[in-house]
Amino acid sequence: MRKGKKKLLTIGTSLFLTASLFAGCSSNSTNTKEASSESTTNSNSNTSTPAPEASEATGIDTSKKVELQFYMLGDAPKDLNLIQDEVNKMALEDLNATVKFNFTTWTDWESKYKLLLSSGQPIDLIFTAEWTNYQSYAVKGAFLPLDDLLPKAAPKLQAYVPQDFWEAVKVDKKIYTVPAIWKEYVNDGIAYREDLRKKYNLPKPESLETLEQYLDGIRKNEPDMLPLADTEVSHVDSIRQMTTTTVNTNDKVPYGLNIMYDTPRDVTSYWGSPQHLEDLKMFRSWQEKGYFMKNMLNIKDSGSDIFAAGKAAAILGSENPNRFGDAVVKVKSLHPDWELGYSPYPNMKGFSSPVHPIHNGFAIPRSSKNPERALAFYEKLVTDKRYNWLTQYGIEGKHFEIEDGKYYKMLGDAQSNGFTREGMNGWAWRNPEFMLFDKSYQAVLDMFDEMDKIAKPNIFQGFGEDWTSYQAEKAALLQVEKQYLYPLNDGMVKDVEAGLKLFMEKAKKAGLDKIQAEYTKQWLQYLDDANIK
Incomplete structure (x- = not known):
């Protein structure tokens, strides 16, 4: 890969498993630092990007003003309202829309996420990942398929995301999320x-x-x-x-x-x-x-x-x-x-695995009242530098500045700065062409290079669990975990052996054996389908 070419991870199959993929990951690894540095240099021009006309950007009807409900996981940054106001100035002009950014907080986020997708409340965009059970929710019909929406509402986004990424996030041959395209490792x-x-x-x-x-x-x-x-x-x-x-x-x-x-x-x-x-x-x-x-x-x-x-x-x-x-x-x-x-x-x-494209994404729930406008807005977040920088780094001159022509530098400190780097948890709309890194981030890029050397294909993240047959048992087991296992995990139970025995009794009563058996059955079927020995 020549210097200056943006680094993307190419997926050989929808399961992200083949040997050719693994070789591709390794061969590209030496360019991580160069691509990151060069991309920030190219994107840090002082020349502003002109706002496109709404009619040019999309093939959708934008005559009616709408407010989009956008849901992220985690905690909101202090200056969220300030960022939201600036985003809405552009979105109103470009798409005749405004957006309300909502955050779940990290406290009990799983229960909140489940409620958001089951309550029927209007939600236009929501974060997805394998760790939020994207595949399972897609199977259950929680999200709208994007296959027909993309060419109409977000043709630039459709073209920008590599085709093999679209293939990799399909569930039952349909696209339900927009995948992130920046190669990274999220091994802890x-x-x-x-x-x-x-x-x-x-x-x-x-x-x-x-x-x-x-x-x-x-x-x-x-x-x-x-x-x-x-x-x-x-x-x-x-x-x-x-x-x-x-x-x-x-x-x-x-x-x-x-x-x-x-x-x-x-x-x-x-x-x-x-x-x-x-x-x-x-x-x-x-x-x-x-x-x-x-x-x-x-x-x-x-x-x-x-x-x-x-x-x-x-x-x-x-x-x-x-x-x-x-x-x-x-x-x-x-x-x-x-x-x-x-x-x-x-x-x-002894080994690492790069993320599967489903690790960070955004979907449109079935409860959305504005799916076309939502997808058009998300296209802006990914492909328009103005939207991308604003929602990833904040306001230049207030939250950050460019150091040495290419590096991100936070203004103030972590307590006084109201929007630190990626303050909105915008992992899913990272764009390698626009990304800014602090000088110290070189250590992370070096880490990625080292992980490339011991990388193995990710054989887990292509698996989508369907808990329909044990949904009641799953809910009961979670409550048992919180009541009996969590205190054990945190060392709060004096008699550990008796505590574990009690937990196992309660877990089995809640349906643990049924859950483990059904999950194992699905897992083995997945291995058969993926030809994993």
């Missing part, structure tokens, strides 16, 4: 205070053993600092990523199942196993040693925010390379003398 890792590690001569946390040594050193030398920032149960799956070759390389296998990458047909139960008991006893010891916060189930702030604020020395869950890169910028703005380190789980387990 341990983010930690490197300056404290050096200060107290602690080992790098690159294994379970060295992690415990690091946490113990922090506890002894910094008694007023929280060793771990993790809230709720994010650390549980992180330990599985650290110590096993679990098939799902950036999240978890649900319902307490064990599925390993090299033996995906060997499906067993982790819940209730000797290893599960051993892990829970370890979490109890961590709570007793003071590694965890005492009331972590009731904490409203995310672990990432707690870590970025400097209240904890490390975080195990939900800290992928991009989040880590953002944390570096935020911490640097508040504490220039601090240094952060990162240990990716792929380095511990």
